[in-house]
Amino acid sequence: MTSKIEFGTVSNPEDAQSLGEMLCQCFNFPIADWPEYRDRIGLENFRVVRQTGEIVGGLAIYRMGQWFGQQSVPMAGIAAVGVPPEHRGKKVAIELLSNTIRELYHKGVPISTLYPATQRLYRQMGYEQAGSRCCWELPTESIKSIDRTLSVQKIKTIQSETLAKIYHQQAQQINGNLDRNPAIWRGIVEHKENVVHAYLIGAETQPEGYIIFSQKSEGNNLYLEIWDWVALTPAAIERLWTFIADHRSQVKNVRWYSGAIDPRLLLLPEQTAKIRFHEMWFLRIINVEKALNLRGYPPEVEAELHLAVKDTWIPDNNSNFVLTVSGGQGEVTKGGRGDLQLEIRALAPLYTGLFTPLQLQMAGQLEATDKAILIATQMFADSHPWMPDFF
Structure with missing residues (x-):
C-alpha cells in the first residue's frame, strides 16, 4: 500500500456511520439494522484501520468468557471483520487483526475466539480450529417421549439475568461454552422477525432447565428453532423431549445448535437426528x-x-x-x-x-x-x- 495504515477506535458519528455502511456491504445486511448492532456491542468495542483518513477495515470485539476445565477464561470474541472490495488484497485485514491481537495482549486478555470466513487468513494470525458448532434436526414424531413428571411454566417476560444462573450450571461443565455477556443474551431472546417463546422446566423455586424457541415456516411445514435450552437433570431432558414432541401435530421438525456429539440424543429411541451443517470455531492463545x-x-x-x-x-x-x-x-x-x-x-x-x-x-x-x-x-x-x- 502507498500510504500508512492507522489503527484505532471510532469516536464520532460520521466514522460510526461510515463503518456501518462498510460492514453492511461486506455482510449484506440492511443499513437500518446497523444502529441496533452497534449499540448491542458498544461503539467502544469496534476497531478500525484508516488510510488517508478513510476507514478501510473494521471489526467488533465481544468481551466475555469461555469455559475450559470448569473455569471461565476471559475471552475476546472477534466478529464482523470486514474490508470493502476495493481495498482487499492489500493486507488490510492483516494490519487490522495484528494490531487487535497486540492490543488484546497488552490489555491482559488470555484468549480470543471467532468464526472464520476463511481459514487461511486467521491461521496466519495464530488462530486454529478449536471446537464445533452443529445444527441438528430431528422429526418431532420420532421422539416418542411421554414424561410429564416435571412442570412446565411459560415465561411471560424473558429475563436473561434469571436464565443465566441456570445456564451457568450447565455451561461450566462443557469445554468451549461461552460465559455470555449481555450482547450474546440479547441475540438469544430478541428476534425482530420471530415471536420468541420461553418455558421454565421444574419448580419455579428450583428450576431444572429451560427452553427458548420460535415457530418458523419452511414451505408448507412448521419447525421449531431452539435458540437456547438447558437441562440440568435427566428428568429435565426427558421433560424437554416430551414438550417438543407435544408440538408434533403442527410441527414437523425441531432444530437446535450443539456439538458434533450431543448426549441428549441418548434418551431417544432411534438415531433419527441428523446434522444439517457443521462448522468450526477458531481460538487464539493471546x-x-x-x-x-x-x-x-x-x-x-x-x-x-x-x-x-x-x-x-x-x-x-x-x-x-x-x-x-x-x-x-x-x-x-x-x-x-x-x-x-x-x-x-x-x-x-x-x-x-x-x-x-x-x-x-x-x-x-x-x-x-x-x-x-x-x-x-x-x-x-x-x-x-x-x-x-x-x-
Missing part, C-alpha cells in the same frame, strides 16, 4: 501464561509439562514455558526444556481439547518426547469442545 494459568485441569493430575512455543506476532509468547498442574489448577513459569514444541496456532486445539497431543503430532502440528505426549494427554483430557452460540 497470552500463553495467563491462558494456561486460568484454565482448569483434571484434579487428579499432578504433573509438569515443558513447552516451547513459537509466535510470530506476540514476542512474549515466543518462549519456553513450564506448566505445573496440581489440584486442578495450573501455574506457568518461563524456561524449561521445551519437551513439547509447537506453533502458537497448534496450541489452540490442544488447549481446548479438540485434538489429543498424539493426533496433533501425527498431523505434524507438534514435536514432543513420548513422556511429554503422555503428560499433555493427561492434562488436557476432557470432553469435545463446542458452543451453541454464533457471533
